[in-house]
Amino acid sequence: MACEGCRNQVTQALYAELEAFIDALPEKKGALISVLHKAQSLFGYLPKEVQVFVGEKLGVPVSQVYGVVSFYSFFTMVPKGKYPISVCLGTACYVRGADKVLEAFKKELGIEVGQTTPDGKFSLDALRCVGACGLAPVAMIGDKVYGRISSEEEVKKILREYE
Amino acid sequence: MSKYMMHILVCGGTGCLSSQSGEIVEGLKKAIEDIGMQNQVQVVKTGCFGFCEKGPIVKILPDNTFYVQVKPEDVEEIVSEHIVKGRKVERLLYENPESKTPISDSKHMNFYKKQMRVALRNCGFINPENIEEYIARDGYGALAKVLTLSQMEVIEEVKKSGLRGRGGGGFPTGLKWEFAYKNVADQKYVVCNADEGDPGAFMDRSILEGDPHSIVEAMAICGYAIGATKGLVYIRAEYPLAVKRLECAIAAAREYGLLGEHILGTAFSFDIEIRFGAGAFVCGEETALIHSMEGKRGEPTTKPPFPAASGYWAKPTNVNNVETFANIPVIFLKGAEWFSKIGTEKSKGTKVFALAGKINNVGLIEVPMGTTLREVIYDIGGGIKGGKQFKAVQTGGPSGGCLTEKDLDTPIDFDNLLAKGSMMGSGGMIVMDEDDCMPAVAKFYLEFTAEESCGKCTPCRVGTKRLLEILEKIVSGRGTPKDLDTLKELSEVIKDTALCGLGQTASNPVLSTLKVFEEEYIAHVRDHKCPAKQCSALLQYRITEKCVGCTACSRVCPVGAISGTVKKQHTIDISKCIKCGACESKCRFNAIVKE
Structure with missing residues (x-):
């Protein structure tokens, strides 16, 4: 674990990178969503401080920044786990039992959708359609897709890979 | 090659x-x-x-x-x-x-026999990251041809083809182009809507991943026709591979002089930028999409003004869906006449469907308009998984409805599906079997629309929530016959009063299942039974005489609700049972049933 001072340095570097990105924009008008995409890719999530920073740099009221952040499901104000889990709840997965897969993940991890485990290891989300309907029901951990999840046992087995 | x-x-x-x-x-x-x-x-x-x-x-x-x-x-x-x-x-x-x-x-597989690939012509055939393979398949030939025509000639050709918007609404594409062309402005925009939000649909994604150049070429053609020099692709950030291939295609097209200044040595200049969506279903609606591209909350506004008059930054903007664009180059290569010979009287060409659910051959298919649902489900799809009974097919996603056995011989086109209480939508086609409970399916869609409602207008924001609450009540066994009347009435009100397409169609899954499967709803609210045996609150587990007394079930039961002695039939104490189903999955003798 880095000490307080080092962590600050890391954060400062991220802010500097975000600032450079904003300054390099050919046009600031209408750029809010692309800037937020960049900010989330840097910080992993969009805490209040980052939203304030973005608002000031773009000359947009923070209320508007927050309005956009809270509108879109891709943006998150809580940090994701080291291994973000997304369970597909598209219709194809639903009719093949995705709700049971989601319940199994909730039960195993002891968290609800949108939450992160206390140790910061896993976060759980539901998403709509990965586009791998042939493998339904599907869940993603990071970029890895797990298909044809048929039982609670299988969910346990998947999670064991990350122990 | x-x-x-x-x-x-x-x-x-x-x-x-x-x-x-x-x-x-x-x-x-x-x-x-x-x-x-x-x-x-x-x-x-x-x-x-x-x-x-x-x-x-x-x-x-x-x-x-x-x-x-x-x-x-x-x-x-x-x-x-x-x-x-x-x-x-x-x-x-x-x-x-x-x-x-x-x-x-x-070629001899049933899955491919009845298909006709127009929009997907290059998918699975060329390397999408190599522009030369696209060119070898006559790629950019349509653009070269278009640049020798007048703008109005291009628009006339699209009109003559009879192409209608593939995003769901089915508006004639040529007419849309003409509106944008006739509005005079110093700057116009071409927008490709790649914000595929229908859960269970992945045709736009597959086209962008498999044949990105066809979209780049079609957008340039549209730009020339309406007089725009700028194109924007609005794409879901959740589609990283499609984004990567599109970026690669745009860069290659620039390098080959097929995008940028003075394309193919003519006076026409056109370039394309990518804009990322951030996960909001309503952004598939064109006015909401435009607001989102402007960096705002993706809330829709009333039409008129239509984007063709006042769109992106209040300039004339033409928005078409990915699959619509994918058809454009073919229309110019093979001619509007060729295209208009495919399909039915009012729906020309082909349609791509994402076939999924309880079907043997899940996949992406493209068939001429007018193909029947039976051909799609049984010939191409290979029938229902596990030999179960077909119950319904859902088209049009959260805005659509369910079609049943009696609709199987209906030729698929925009108007027929609407007349049957469903809609074409973007092309999701989910097949359901006897095990699917229709009120629960309606609830699934309402969960989606209630969550995705942007909140701007009250009928949608509050109405979808109330619909969902009633459906939750029904599937949990607390429903009353009066709830069905409320469902119907509220659905009609939302349909008539919501601001945009999302709200106006949000109650379709309820109305259509209520109409076709009314007796299933009645079974839930009057007899408190779920005929499909899906709603666990309405089911009870019972051990039948098949039980050999192996004790596996009583050992796995987490609440100790199963009792009995070895080698004797066991019983379940209903008052203790939490209906987790652990006993059923453990039993090797199929002795545990839910009823």
């Missing part, structure tokens, strides 16, 4: 990549190099073949051999047997489900 004697095409669509097709490509390349045949045999990672059910797919040209469910460890055998010795690897061929004989050539 003449330089190579053989091509090995490996599907690089999302479904197949998820089952290690990336490793297969690497393995094949290495194995081909090991035998020193890299100059005779080319390994190509293509876009989606459509037959996702049996992925990963490997196809070998020129003999058209179609291998299914290939694993990285099969690579060696494919190379040593097929490539070197010319002997097909029989165990990897697709097996005809009826005759149980292997089929080698994909």
Whole structure:
């Protein structure tokens, strides 16, 4: 674990990178969503401080920044786990039992959708359609897709890979 | 492509990549190099073949051999047997489900026989990351031809083709272009709507992943026709592979002088930028999409003004869906007349569907308009999984409805589906069997729309929530017959009063299932029974006389609700049972039933 001072340095570097990105924009008008995409890719999530920073740099009221952040499901104000889990709840997965897969993940991890485990290891989300309907029901951990999840046992087995 | 004697095409669509097709490509390349045949045999990672059910797919040209469910460890055998010795690897061929004989050539598979690939013409055929392969398939030929015509001639050709918007609404594309053309402004925009939000639909994604250049070319054609120099693709950030391939295509087109200043030496200049969506279903609606591109909350506004008059930054803007654009180059290459001969009287051309759910052949298909649902489900789709009974097919996603047995012989087109209480939508087609509970399906869709409602207008924001609450009540066994009247009335009100398409169609899944499966709703609210045996609150577990007394169930029951002695029939104490189903899955004698 880095000490307080080092962590600050890391954060400062991220802010500097975000600032450079904003300054390099050919046009600031209408750029809010692309800037937020960049900010989330840097910080992993969009805490209040980052939203304030973005608002000031773009000359947009923070209320508007927050309005956009809270509108879109891709943006998150809580940090994701080291291994973000997304369970597909598209219709194809639903009719093949995705709700049971989601319940199994909730039960195993002891968290609800949108939450992160206390140790910061896993976060759980539901998403709509990965586009791998042939493998339904599907869940993603990071970029890895797990298909044809048929039982609670299988969910346990998947999670064991990350122990 | 003449330089190579053989091509090995490996599907690089999302479904197949998820089952290690990336490793297969690497393995094949290495194995081909090991035998020193890299100059005779080319390994190509293509876009989606459509037959996702049996992925990963490997196809070998020129003999058209179609291998299914290939694993990285099969690579060696494919190379040593097929490539070197010319002997097909029989165990990897697709097996005809009826005759149980292997089929080698994909042309003879039922899945492909009734398909006609126009929008998907290059998917699964070319390397999407190589512009020359697209050009070799007449790519950018349509653009070159268009640049010799007048703007109005281009628009007339699109009008004559009869092409209608593939995003769901079915508005005539040529007419839309004409509106944008006739509005005079210093700047106009062409927008490609790639914000595919229907859960269970992946056709736009597959086109962008498999044939990105067709979109780039079509957008340039549209730009020329309406007088725009700027194009924007609004794409979901959740589609990283599609984004990457599109970026690659745009860069290559610029390099070849097919985008940028003075395209092909003419006075026409056009360039394309990518804008990312951030996960909001309502952004598929064109006014909401435009607001989102402007960096705002993606809330819709009332039309008129239509985007063709006042769109992106209040300039005339033409918004078309990915699949609509994918049809454009073909219309110019083969002619509007050719195109308009395909399909039905009012719906021309083909339609791509993402066929999924309880069906044997899940995948991406393209059929001429007018094909019947029966042909799609039974001939192409191979029928219902596990020999179960067909119950319904849902089209149009959260805005659509359910069609049943009696609708199976209806030719699919925009107007027929509307008349049957569903809609074309973007092309999601979910097949359901006897085990699917219709009130629960309606609840599933309402959960989606209630969550995705942007909140701007009250009928949608509050109405969808109330609908969802009533449906929750029904599936949990607390419903009353009066709830059904409220459902109907509220659905009609939302339909009449909501601001945009999302709200106006949000109650369709309820109305359509209520109409077609009323007795199933009545069973829930009057008899408190779920005929499909899905709603666990309405079910009770019982141990039948098949029980041999092995005690497996009583040991697995988490609440100690099962009692009995060894080798005697056990019983379940209903008052203790939490209906988790653990006993049922543990029982090896099928002695536990839910009723």
